[in-house]
Amino acid sequence: MTHAILLFSHGSVLCGAGETLFELARRMEARGDATIVEAGFLNYSEPTFEEAFEKCVARGAQKITIAPYFLVAGYFVKVSLPPKIAAMSEKFPNVQVKVAEALKTHQFLADAIVNCANRALEPEKWRDILNTAPQFCRDNPQCPLNGTPQCPLRPSK
Template identity: 30%
Template sequence: MTTAILLMGHGSRIPEANDALYAIAEMVKARTGCEIVEVAFREQYAPNIQSGIDACVVRGASRVLLYPYFLFAGAHVLEDLPEEMAQAKERYPGLEMILGRPLEVHPKLGEIVCERIWESLSCAGWDLAAAKAVC
């Protein structure tokens, strides 16, 4: 069985805003060794999620982990993405699909946020020692 990972983001009308998900996809591919890592967007940018699933199948996937690159399980994750999976199941009845968990609250995200806070304060020329006391 060939497994694919489909990273799904919200999508933005600003193309450069969508580039981050492609960079994450390259990191995921390098870390997992998974040959099929595709990117799709829920709205406002192509490829859409159905096209992303199609791309996985065309590349030989018999199962797809649909990973929602979202912070929390809101309406897109709880309602829209399962609906997208149901639509794809009609086209590919033999395709196995699972929906991963969004990023949610995780200690590493807290570390990243503090890192970005320190960077922002440093760029502003503010006292880093005081900033580190905050985090």
């Protein structure tokens, strides 16, 4: 049975904000955590949860584990996600679907936070969002860079 992991996150209006999740999916798939690993978003970012689910199926997934990329199973996991899963289960009744727990306080998460804290940078060095976001620009009027000099599609005049 071909297994897929679908990383599910909120999404962002800032172009490129989802790249971290795509990179995580690529790494997980490369190291063989599942045959297929895709990322999907609730709002703003692409692909949507439904598009990512359909991509898993198109790639041959017979079992999909939804992995919420959230610290806690709050509103988006408990309220927004179930109807999306129900719709996909109805559309693909032969695909087995399970949902993993939110990240919570897993020891690996604590280790990752400590590792990041030990490599902390000064604000002027870590705040590179204006430099990296345009690399992933898409036509999104809600993006906070829209209409600024940093926006490659709609720069300010």
